Amino acid sequence: EAGVTQFPSHSVIEKGQTVTLRCDPISGHDNLYWYRRVMGKEIKFLLHFVKESKQDESGMPNNRFLAERTGGTYSTLKVQPAELEDSGVYFCASSQDWDSYGYTFGSGTRLTVV
Amino acid sequence: DQQVKQNSPSLSVQEGRISILNCDYTNSMFDYFLWYKKYPAEGPTFLISISSIKDKNEDGRFTVFLNKSAKHLSLHIVPSQPGDSAVYFCAARNMNRDDKIIFGKGTRLHILP
Numbered sequence: 001e002a003g004v005t006q007f008p009s010h011s012v013i014e015k016g017q018t019v020t021l022r023c024d025p026i027s028g029h030d031n032l033y034w035y036r037r038v039m040g041k042e043i044k045f046l047l048h049f050v051k052e053s054k055q056d057e058s059g060m061p062n063n064r065f066l067a068e069r070t071g072g073t074y075s076t077l078k079v080q081p082a083e084l085e086d087s088g089v090y091f092c093a094s095s096q097d098w099d100s101y102g103y104t105f106g107s108g109t110r111l112t113v114v
Numbered sequence: 115d116q117q118v119k120q121n122s123p124s125l126s127v128q129e130g131r132i133s134i135l136n137c138d139y140t141n142s143m144f145d146y147f148l149w150y151k152k153y154p155a156e157g158p159t160f161l162i163s164i165s166s167i168k169d170k171n172e173d174g175r176f177t178v179f180l181n182k183s184a185k186h187l188s189l190h191i192v193p194s195q196p197g198d199s200a201v202y203f204c205a206a207r208n209m210n211r212d213d214k215i216i217f218g219k220g221t222r223l224h225i226l227p
Contacts, residue, residue, distance in 0.1 A: 004157070035217075040123075042116065043158065043203060043217040056214060091157055102148045102205065102215055105157030 002026065004106035006092050012112045018080040021109045025074070025094030032075050033095075033103060034067060038088040046090075049075060061086075082113045117141045118206050120218035128226050133191040135221050137204030140185065144206040148215065149178060149189050152201045161202070162189070191223075199225045 005024040013019050025032045034046040046065070047057040051072035060067070064083070069075040079086050089110050093103035119138045127133040139147075145166045150158035164171040164178045164187070171178050177190045191198055204218040 009155075033214075040219065042118070042219045045214055045216065048214060093157075098207075101160045102146075102150070102163065102207070105150075105159070107155065107157045 004092055004094050004104050006090075006106035006109050008109060009107065010110045010112075012114060013082055015084055015113055016081045018078065019082055019111060021077045021079075021090055021092075021111070023075045023077070023092030023106060025092070026104055029094035029096050029104075030072070031095045031103075032069060033093040034075070034077055035091040035093065035105075036088050037091065037108075038085075043091065046077075079111070082111075084113050087111055087113045115140075116218070117144075118204055118216050118218040120204050120221050122221050123219070124222040124224065126224040126226055127194045129196060130193045133189075133194045133198065133223055133225070135189040135191075135202050135204070135223065137187050137189075137218055138185055139187075139204075139206055141206070141208060141216075142185070143208050144216075145209040146207040147178070147180060147187050148205045148207070149176075150203040150205060150217075152203060152220070158203055194223075194225050196225050196227070199223060 007022045032049040035043045037043045045059040048055045049069045052069050066078045089108040091108045093105045095103045117140050148163040149161040151161045152158045162176045180187045201220040201222050203220045205215045
């Protein structure tokens with residue numbers, strides 16, 4: 001079974017540019033989560049999709065961030081325009097129903113805004 | 115406002131000895147607690163969990179203890195092995211908040227030869 005796949009693994013962009021991160025969850029997983037970790041800080045929740053619907057987007061920092069999950073399969077997270085403080089590692093995770101294992105995470109996308 | 119706190123950024127333990135990682139939480143609505151392990155350039159991977167109705171869960175070398183009255187949990191690794199060197203995240207689920215998992219800042223564990 002393929003795990004959660006994230007692309008790209010690294011991205012370096014200039015302030016003001018646009019970046020789009022992609023996440024392919026485990027096939028059949030209705031729940032898809034985006035998290036972000038800024039260096040040394042906690043892994044912070046951004047938002048949660050159930051299929052194609054946004055269940056909870058309370059963690060999205062501001063309106064420069066836009067997440068989509070068309071068709072309830074893969075998801076994209078767009079940052080436009082990027083700011084320096086957006087740098088960090090963006091993790092995607094997926095799950096079917098809740099179980100004691102929590103979520104399965106991808107390897108993350110390391111975003112550096114210069 | 116951090117709901118899950120890991121106050122030790124790092125911990126060094128001799129190989130073969132016991133590693134104890136601590137975690138405190140503030141939200142009494144958390145009903146499930148998890149520990150994730152993370153290697154560099156990888157995502158967090160599930161290690162062990164415990165329901166709030168239990169006070170101990172054991173899986174091989176890993177044991178998690180939960181003290182609800184103190185809002186404290188700990189992860190014990192015994193004996194510690196070199197491959198245990200990683201960042202360990204304590205996490206908790208809020209049963210009333212749509213299964214969202216809240217993470218702490220992590221503790222970097224170094225296993226010394």
